């Protein structure tokens with residue numbers, strides 16, 4: 116299932132489903148996408164699309180390195 120706003124794949128057992136009175140169903144991967152689409156009625160701009168696409172995966176910099184064993 117893909118997000119109706121940003122097009123990203125929905126997380127497993129996650130995301131939101133929004134049902135319109137007309138019966139149309141929109142899926143959202145996050146509350147942000149829901150808010151932008153339903154509440155703020157924002158249309159995805161090229162800039163936003165590029166931002167989402169260009170956003171790199173979280174680097175593992177915060178992960179503490181395995182302590183080196185002293186020989």
Ligand SMILES: [Zn+2]
Pocket residue numbers: 118119120121122123143144145148
């Ligand atoms: Zn989304």
